[in-house]
Amino acid sequence: MSSKFLLANKYKKVGWFILIPSTILGVILAYNEFDLDWLWARVVAIANDGKDGNYVYLSFRNTNITNTVVGSFFIIGALLVSFSKEKNEDEFIAEIRLSSLLWAVCVSYILLLMAFLLVYGTPFLDVMVYNMFTILIIFIVRFNYILYKNSNPVTDEK
Amino acid sequence: MKNNIKVERAIKNLTQEELANKVSVSRQTINAMEANKYVPSTVLALKIAKVFTKSVEEIFFLEKGD
Numbered sequence: 001m002s003s004k005f006l007l008a009n010k011y012k013k014v015g016w017f018i019l020i021p022s023t024i025l026g027v028i029l030a031y032n033e034f035d036l037d038w039l040w041a042r043v044v045a046i047a048n049d050g051k052d053g054n055y056v057y058l059s060f061r062n063t064n065i066t067n068t069v070v071g072s073f074f075i076i077g078a079l080l081v082s083f084s085k086e087k088n089e090d091e092f093i094a095e096i097r098l099s100s101l102l103w104a105v106c107v108s109y110i111l112l113l114m115a116f117l118l119v120y121g122t123p124f125l126d127v128m129v130y131n132m133f134t135i136l137i138i139f140i141v142r143f144n145y146i147l148y149k150n151s152n153p154v155t156d157e158k
Numbered sequence: 159m160k161n162n163i164k165v166e167r168a169i170k171n172l173t174q175e176e177l178a179n180k181v182s183v184s185r186q187t188i189n190a191m192e193a194n195k196y197v198p199s200t201v202l203a204l205k206i207a208k209v210f211t212k213s214v215e216e217i218f219f220l221e222k223g224d
Contacts, residue, residue: 090184091202092183
């Protein structure tokens with residue numbers, strides 16, 4: 001995979017600094033929904049609920065943006081971690097990067113397919129929320145696991 | 159494909175890290191090649207052969223099924 005789509009290595013650290021707190025907040029949010037009182041904002045909504053169940057397109061609305069902020073930071077952090085170069089980005093690392101992406105897409109859709117078949121009603125909304133993040137999460141876990149596994153020499157050095 | 163990088167490395171008394179630096183790849187790459195988990199590119203194979211001052215065929219061998 002061409003490394004011209006990858007960011008410099010220093011962004012990886014920045015990514016972890018954003019990803020870890022937003023993951024913790026995200027997990028808390030997932031288990032008990034809360035809104036931070038000071039996090040209200042006037043936002044542009046491309047689509048929004050209107051009256052009588054109709055959609056309203058392109059409007060302003062005042063809303064609490066706790067979910068928006070946590071979700072956005074998670075995605076930004078996860079993208080930085082995923083697509084920053086390793087300290088020594090070489091052909092082998094490029095290969096595990098590519099194979100981990102393939103892996104992540106496959107596993108994520110298998111999970112989604114299982115959820116489609118096995119989850120019904122309101123819980124399916126949760127499935128949709130989790131599925132927004134699974135590709136990046138699985139990619140990060142798998143890529144770093146393979147990298148870690150290959151950094152321990154099989155037998156002793158020399 | 160098999161290789162005897164590990165043996166050659168022992169003869170030259172190089173660590174994985176030192177060999178990795180000489181051919182400008184990560185240590186993981188050398189590790190994965192020695193474990194036969196990764197087949198290097200032609201460029202990398204030629205570079206490794208150059209470090210050991212041998213021909214590529216003396217370091218990398220085809221296996222049955224290749």
